[in-house]
Amino acid sequence: MEITINGSTTALPQDPRVSLLDFLREGLHLFGTKKGCDQGACGACTVLVDGERILSCLALAVQFEGRDVVTIEGLSAAGTAGGEGLHPLQQAFIGCDGFQCGYCTPGQICSAVGMVAEAKRGSPSHVTADLAAAVTLTRNEIQERMSGNLCRCGAHNGIIDAIQQVLSAEVLS
Amino acid sequence: MTPFRFARAADTADALRLAAGPASAYLGGGTNLVDLMRETVATPGSLVDVTGLSNTVSPTESGGLLIGAALRNTALAEHPAVRARYPVLSRAILAGASAQIRNMATVGGNLLQRTRCAYFYDAEGARCNKRAPGSGCDALEGFSRYHAILGASPACVATQPSDMCVALAALGAIVHVQGAGGARTLPFTELHRLPGDTPEIDTVLAPGDLITAIELPPLPFATNSAYRKVRDRASYAFALVSVAAALEVEDGRVRDVRIAFGGVAHKPWRALTAEAALRGGPADGPAFHAAAAAELADAQPLRDNGFKIELVKRTLVAVLGDLGGAVA
Amino acid sequence: MSIIDSAKNAAQGLVQGALGKLVPLAPDSWIPGGLPDPLIARKHGLIGTPVSRLDGPLKVQGAARFSAEVAPAGMVYVALAYATIPRGRIATLDTQAAEAAPGVVRVMTHRNAPRMKPPAVFGSSPTAAGPSDLPILQDDRIHWNGQPIAAVIAETQEQADHARSLIHVTYEAGPSTTSFAGAKANGAQIGRFMGQPLRNEIGDAEAELAGAAHRVDHTYRTPRHSHNAIEPHAATIVWEGDMLTIHDTTQMVTAEARTIADVFDLKPEQVRVISPYVGGGFGGKGLWDHQIIGAAAAKLVGRPVRITLSREGVYRVIGGRTLSEQRVAIGATADGHFKAIIHTGTAAMTPHNAMPEPFIFATRSGYAADSFKLSVETVKMNMLANTFMRAPGEAIGTFALESAIDELAAELGMDPIALRIRNEPDKDPISGLPFSSRHIVEAWRSGAQRFGWDQRAPEPGTRREGEWLIGMGCATGTYPYHRMPGAAARITLTRDAKAIVEIAAHEMGMGTSTTTAMVAGERLGLPLDRIEIRYGDSIIPGAIMAGGSQQTAAIGAAVIAAHNALVAELLKLAGNESPLAGLSVDEVGSEGGALVRLDDPACRETYQSILARAQRDTVAAAEQASMPVEAMHWSMHSYSAIFCEVRVSAITGETRVSRILGAFDCGRILNPQTARSQFRGGIIMGLGMALMEETLFDERNGRVMNANLSEYHLPVHLDIPEIDVMWTDIADPHTPMGAHGIGEIGITGVAAAVANAVYNATGKRIRDLPITLDKLL
Structure with a gap:
């Protein structure tokens, strides 16, 4: 019963009640993934499993045997060639002031990474006008797709700005 | 969380x-359970x-x-x-x-998600016949905006x-179930039930029954279909x-139509009365209004949700208008 | 008057008396009789330039350690059980099954909890931080539906949570009041805020209203709100002998440590509260029952304890903003001159707390009028103690007042901005004090131009695109300048020209640590990378609560005082061989890492040189800020002009805010990058309040029924348009740095601006928040 977290393989917890979130935080002391509501209603616990964003608070850790989990701690290392420094999204969140208290931030960033991947494979959203057309990540689209991540400080504009900035940089390169 | 045993099924039989034992539950994405x-x-x-x-579409x-x-x-x-x-x-x-929840949730699990009634959720502080049969219903005279x-x-x-x-109710989907007695199918609209005296029972499934698949019947005019959700x-x-x-319109008349409502009942509400009223008639505003009124004729408001009667009528008329009817 | 009120008044009287005596002795140059803070004149330094948060890299990597992310060896976890009746006694409490459950260390109830004093209620003394004066787990009495009645202590959170569900309790219900109508029927009392009655009368406002050519007179209602910081309340607590350390998420490290010391009969120095990061506060992160229960549990089992409230627990234990019913009546002449302003009403509170929602504050200094009648009455309900939430008073008071002004403008056929400017006061209409800095008219004019206010259709319900009705609305926001006594700072200068600035302040995301570094760097003449800010720790001298938007001013004043003391120390160290020999503190300043003669900048000596000659590695100075006498000489406030455009579906009644602009007049802006976020954040909370937020309190039994983030709706990304903010940037000459705190002003006025825009779009006037679609069908 093993799971891969940020590239390292580790044993799953014995108690099946342990959520993936609590396993990360209390079991592995990976505190970057945050517990906001533990009810699947705020998005602070968002992590990437096999590249897809999910809520780790509603995930029982034992369900994820053999899966590959990336948390905010794994994102920094993945972000640059040397494995040091920040992921471009992390950098953009700082530059655009895409957070205040910083508590929802890891979830927002992991969610944005997953969101971009979904859009790249053409997954539509609630606000996509034409289900048959290719997806363009307009501001409205990003807002809808990020709506599962609450922010109480009110950094919404900065968060969307940061995501747009990274996306436009990708297009330019 | 009460302690439980966990096992992963290799296939349907497994x-x-x-x-098979008592107090077992199937676990999908876990987003509700x-x-x-x-x-x-x-x-x-x-x-x-x-x-x-199985997670294929064929x-x-x-x-x-x-x-x-x-x-x-x-x-x-x-x-x-x-x-x-x-x-x-x-x-x-x-x-x-x-998006995160949709990435986790399974089709089978979505069908079996339970109500969001606040009194159902408050296991310690509220009475609820669905959670504790016979205890009473605190929602009847309580917060009922979502009821x-x-x-x-x-x-x-x-x-x-x-x-x-x-959407599945509107499309006339078919549910494939594997139970102790073998495989069977049932119309989706018969899966969920109205509360009656036994609101603790959400569906017609027997203990141990497993939903294995959902079948969408061919419905060519469903290419002209829409979903409108109104929320806070x-x-x-x-x-x-x-x-x-x-909606299928031919020469200004409704050739065929499928309608279902959410948020108004103990089950997805297939609006058969409205459909019958519309079929063969003019595809225009007055007809849509009349059909909506007919469907809602028996609606019973609670303290906080009387507005839904008008809201669902208006929403239906707007959706049908968008799908190609002329709204006068 | 209750015992609490008497004690509170006495304490408040002492403070006021002391302040009054101090006025002529005012020692600092920006307060009465002196010159403005010299930093105001510096235009090309750090202040005013956008600086990214210094703690940003930590936060975006999830590496900032919050209070539930400290894990001492041997730690156990706590889960709380809550009462389900509003008032009465515990009849039976069976914890046997819970104690026998796997992993359970102890179950703590009133029967076995350590004996503790009730916390001193907030306001009863300068260091009191208690949510109420109720005892915690000391007896079998129940005071609110949701009160903690037992704490399960177990090896894992899962085990504690499960065992909690095995506790069986029965109650003997007592008489209770859980409906607002019932509470009103029981009788109201005049509210007292910090000892002062919430009542002002000038002239005969009722008679003036009755005789006025035009008048509006309506009742506005606002519901309960919850702060809902995304970080739930959590503390990690360790006893080492008689020393108690609490890693907490709090807006008041010092007062919390003092209050907890009293609860456990300890000396102040035996309790340390550490809170380097607060995952959102908004008034809700203070001292509540859970820190005390956690400390008691740690004492009982002799092990470190982590107590994290579940989201439901946050709703059961942490109070929010109370509900209100407000009458606003304005009488005016035909040309819009206000003859009378009446703003009265009722807010609910509990028999045991000290927070009457002071919704008349904004009205006290908002507009000129011939007569005023203002009052807040309170009624008592058996519920969780209500508390401060972002702009307590002003957030909901401006909804009522600024809606009424819009109603009057419609009645008069006047532009609502013109009506406001028409009644602009030249001094504080209630206190008679001059304004320290009031440029709201400039904010109105520049904001109106940028927003395109002239595009607003004066006639409601006349703009439509498809199914969407479009309207524009505006409102004034306002929040006072506060600076509380007790702030201090310690500055340590090192031989390598680095400064460590220590303040007992808090970083909840306002950008305080960054802005403090900017201001300290500017004042000390050091670049940002030579400044280290230490904060959020009760062992730092002084007390700086993150409340009342006062941190910036309080820190600023403390740093001024500590800087003066540091300069004196440096001059002493410099001695006779220094080019500065013989100069006094008033004759030198800090610049470029050196002390500089003010009238001859070429005459200077670097800090490094002074310390080297004196053979010192460091020099330090700690000093208290001056008393906040400025607020006794001037009426001091921040202002905003809020402009909003909404789209309301003619089919469903759904409201979407399509544009919003805040034009702020808040003194000098220190860090535009973090200030913009503060303004936007306040506006967004205001949008939530306007359109969707309500804590659902079941009046049958006093239970909160949406104790979660699914059914308590906060705005999501799709609800929030790009928010435009601008500011006058006019320094207030009577404050440190010319700045005002800006944490709360943003929320004020927003709900009224939205309601007024909804009226302009639809012709429907909504006087009950939130403006949900059912009210517009």
């Missing part, structure tokens, strides 16, 4: 075997993880689609055949929850919260009301 277990509303003694079972002989129950909601919403042929289903799924206006009973006024199910914020909120509809 799942049925593992879930894990929450309910944490609230001690659900206390299964064993969980059988069925996320490894054509049926009749020209429909067969969808494995373990398919994730996101995958169903973005499937090219669903987007092209049953857009109402994609739309309904995409209107529900958040039923159709088909409720004095025992229970809860609503079924799924968006996807509203722009996204990531349960429906106050929602309307799923498919």
Whole structure:
């Protein structure tokens, strides 16, 4: 019963009640993934499993045997060639002031990474006008797709700005 | 969370075997069940993880689609055949929850999600006949904004919260079930039940029954279908009301129509009365209004939800108008 | 008057008396009789330039350690059980099954909890931080539905949570009041805020209203709100002998440590509260029952304890903003001159707390009028103690007042901005004090131009695109300048020209640590990378609560005082061989890492040189800020002009805010990058309040029924348009740096601006928040 977290393989917890979130935080002391509501209603616990964003608070850790989990701690290392420094999204969140208290931030960033991947494979959203057309990540689209991540400080504009900035940089390169 | 045993099913037979004991529950994405277990509303003694079972989408002989129950909601919403042929289903799924939750939730699990009634959720502080049969219903005279206006009973006024199910009701989907007695199918609209005196029972499934697939029958005019959800914020909120509809208009008259409502009843509400009123008649505003009024004739408001009667009528008229009827 | 009120008044009287005596002795140059803070004149330094948060890299990597992310060896976890009746006694409490459950260390109830004093209620003394004066787990009495009645202590959180569900309790219900109507029927009392009655009368406002050519007179209602910081309340607590350390998420490290010391009969130095990061506060992160229960549990089992409230627990234990019913009546002449302003009403509170929602504050200094009648009455309900939430008073008071002004403008056929400017006061209409800095008219004019206010259709319900009705609305926001006594700072200068600035302040995301570094760097003449800010720790001298938007001013004043003391120390160290020999503190300043003669900048000596000659590695100075006498000489406030455009579906009644602009007049802006976020954040909370937020309190039994983030709706990304903010940037000459705190002003006025825009779009006037679609069908 093993799971891969940020590239390292580790044993799953014995108690099946342990959520993936609590396993990360209390079991592995990976505190970057945050517990906001533990009810699947705020998005602070968002992590990437096999590249897809999910809520780790509603995930029982034992369900994820053999899966590959990336948390905010794994994102920094993945972000640059040397494995040091920040992921471009992390950098953009700082530059655009895409957070205040910083508590929802890891979830927002992991969610944005997953969101971009979904859009790249053409997954539509609630606000996509034409289900048959290719997806363009307009501001409205990003807002809808990020709506599962609450922010109480009110950094919404900065968060969307940061995501747009990274996306436009990708297009330019 | 009460302690439980956990097992992962390798196939359908394995799942049925593992879930044979009492107090077993199937676990899909966990987006509802894990929450309910944490609230001690659900206390299964064993969980059988069925996320490894069929998650494919394949054509049926009749020209429909067969969808494995373990398919994730996101995958169903973005499937090219669903987007092209049953857009109402994609739309309904995409209107529900958040992307993270849709990535986790399975099709089978979505069908079996339980009500969001606050009194149902409050295991320690509230009375609820659905959670504790015979204890009473605190919602009847309590907060009832999200509660039923159709088909409720004095025992229970809860609503079924799924968006996807509203589309499935409109499309006339078929549920494939594997039970102790073998495989069977049933019309989707017969899966969920009205509360009556036994609101603790959400569906007609027997203990141990496993939903294995959803079948979408061929419905060519479903290419002209839509889902409109009305809620208290722009996204990531349960429906106050929602309307799923498919409309076929020929020479200004309704050749065929499918309508279902969400947020109004203990089950996804297939609006058969409105459909019957519309079929063969003019596809225009007055006809839509009349059909909506006929469907809502028996609506019973509670303290906080009387507005839904007018809201669902207006939403239906708007959706039908968008689908090609002329709104006068 | 209750015992609490008497004690509170006495304490407040002492403070006021002391302040009054101090006025003529005012020692600092920006307060009465002196010159403005010299930093105001510096235009090309750090202040005013956008600086990214210094703690940003930590936060975006999830590496900032919050209070539930400290994990001492041997730690156990706590889960709380809550009462389900509003008032009465515990009849039976069976914890046997819970104690026998796997992993359970102890179950703590009133029967076995350590004996503790009730916390001193907030306001009863300068260091009191208690939510109420109720005892915690000391007896069998129940005071609110949701009160903690037992704490399960177990090896894992899962085990504690499960065992909690095995506790069986029965109650003997007592008489209770859980409906607002019932509470009103029981009788009201005049509210007292910090000892002062919430009542002002000038002239005969009722008679003036009755005789006025034009008048509006309506009742506005606002519901309960919850702060809902995304970080739930959590503390990690360790006893080492008689030393108690609490890693907490709090807005008041010092007062919390003092209050907890009293609760456990300890000396102040025996309790340390550490809170380097607060995952959102908004008034809700203070001292509540859970820290005390956690400390008691840690004492009982002799092990470190982590107590994290579940989201439901946050709703059961942490109070929010109370509900209100407000009458606003304005009488005016035909040309819009206000003859009378009446703003009265009722807010609910509990028999045991000290927070009457002071919704008349904004009205006290908002507009000129011939007569005023203002009052807040309170009624008592058996519920969780209500508390401060972002702009307590002003947030909901401006909804009522600024809606009424819009109603009057419609009645008069006047532009609502013109009506406001028409009644602009030249001094504080209630206190008679001059304004320290009031440029609201400039904010109105520049804001109106940028927003395109002239595009607003004066006639409601006349703009439509498809199904969407479009309207524009505006409102004034306002929040006072506060600076509380007790702030201090310690500055340590090192030989390598680095400064460590220590303040007992808090970083909840306002950008305080960054802005403090900017201001300290500017004042000390050091670049940002030579400044280290230490904060959020009760062992730092002084007390700086993150409340009342006062941190910036309080820190600023403390740093001024400590800087003066540091300069004196440096001059002493410099001695006779220094080019500065013989100069006094008033004759030198800090610049470029050196002390500089003010009238001859060429005459200077670097800090490094002074310390080297004196053979010192460091020099330090700690000093208290001056008393906040400025607020006794001037009426001091921040202002905003809020402009909003909404789209309301003619089919469903759904409201979407399509544009919003805040034009702020808040003194000098220190860090535009973090200030913009503060303004936007306040506006967004205001949008939530306007359109969707309500804590659902079941009046049958006093239970909160949406104790979660699914059914308590916060705005999501799709609800929030790009928010435009601008500011006058006019320094207030009577404050440190010319700045005002800006944490709360943003929320004020927003709900009224939205309601007024909804009226302009639809012709429907909504006087009950939130403006949900059912009210517009």
